Amino acid sequence: MKALGTAVATLAVAFVAVLSLLAMVLIEGAAEADEASDGGGGLQGVPSEVRPWILKADAQCDQPAMAPALLAAQLYHESGWNPNAVSPADAMGIAQFIPGTWATWGRDYDGNGRTSPFDIGDAVMAQGKLMCSLLRQAKNSGYPGDVRALALAGYNAGWGAVERFRGVPPIWFSRAKGQTEGETYKYVRLIMASIPRFEGPGQLEVSGSGRGPDALRRASTRLGTPYSWGGGGPSGPSTGFCDDRNGYLNGRCSASSTVGFDCSSLVQYAYWPSTKLPRVAAAQYGATSHRPVSRNDLKPGDLLFWSKGGASVIYHIAIYAGDGNVLHAPRTGRVVELQPMASAMPAGDYFGATRP
Known part of the structure; x- marks a missing residue:
């Protein structure tokens, strides 16, 4: 030319x-x-x-x-x-x-x-x-x-x-x-x-088929998507909102202008529509608690929960990604990422795991 x-x-x-x-x-x-x-x-x-x-x-x-x-x-x-x-x-x-x-x-x-x-x-x-x-x-x-x-x-x-x-x-x-x-x-x-x-990490390689691997595979396509408190759902990321404590970054409401997921909407998105989980982490535990999984038996796609006291105050959920790692949306200011399970959230807050 x-x-x-x-x-x-x-x-x-x-x-x-x-x-x-x-x-x-x-x-x-x-x-x-x-x-x-x-x-x-x-x-x-x-x-x-x-x-x-x-x-x-x-x-x-x-x-x-x-x-x-x-x-x-x-x-x-x-x-x-x-x-x-x-x-x-x-x-x-x-x-x-x-x-x-x-x-x-x-x-x-x-x-x-x-x-x-x-x-x-x-x-x-x-x-x-x-x-x-x-x-x-x-x-x-x-x-x-x-x-x-x-x-x-x-x-x-x-x-x-x-x-x-x-x-x-x-x-x-x-x-x-x-x-x-x-x-x-x-x-x-x-x-x-x-x-x-x-610019980001390589795509997570997920082997096998079935409900869990399929959900993990779908969630992995959202690596790098921003965290947005209250944002996201079955159809994908969206802007969120702020309450009296959550969604703020550097003193301003970040969630209302950030298109992304929070921890539970990412899980809901991953499993939808084959398994239509509720929207929030505590409710997702309630919907799957009849199928508990021990830490020694975790498989890709299992759901992991963290709480400060009990099932009603679960504050975080992640998807087990294999090899001791989880895929999750951590908090405001971060993105959907892969992290070691041991450091993803405070170890003492680990509440348990389920298999949808």
Whole structure:
């Protein structure tokens, strides 16, 4: 692709990028999908139908600065994983391409006989190739700063803006008259700050079949999802709420603005719909206590409980993941993670285990 064509294409996509962010509240039908981790790419918190395309786009880029988490963070802020998103500026699909830009970068990457920005494979691969081109330009430019930030700035404002300032445009810069100052500056900072959220451990390998392994396997697709007190349920993560003690982080109510799970909603999600467990940990114990399991007989998928006094005051639940580990949503400020059972919660609070 010649430099001029690339500059025009990136400017068109850049025009859409911030509009997409501003229009997110208008986008309906966001994708409901399992999120997964991948050991090869170090990717987490990504819908399972998007993950393989991100990894493929990364693998086909020859730029060292390209990473799956970079593409994931950008896609998340473009459309919130919604493959059917349409913005007021006629930007379409998960990567929010406008028709003119799609004509340059769009291909039938998924081999289904059509080229569509609403096809996840086509859109993610096109986004990856555009970003790869921008990363190459950023590296060759010699401009100071992180080449990922330079590429993101080029994606948002067009490479011409990066050349003008010999770097990421400053906060006072606006791409056009009448537009908000600092859009590109904030766009870059927002996505760069989000990259670690999508960098994660490898996917938990779960062997066997049956109710327990199947539930553990489903829960493992949510590794890296934020903890949100009162959030989450059978259909997936959601924002939560704060009560007089829970859901706060650094003095403010974090749960009301955090999309995620708490410990018991993660368990409910894992077992649904084959086993429709109640919503809270104490009730989940009550629903499964007729099948207690000793610590010596734990199997993947068993439920573990912690309490300060008895069954009525159980305060935490986790899923046994094998090899002495549990998969759980620990507390506000943390994410769904794999931890040793011995250190997941205070050892003296361990109450017992059940098998749904």
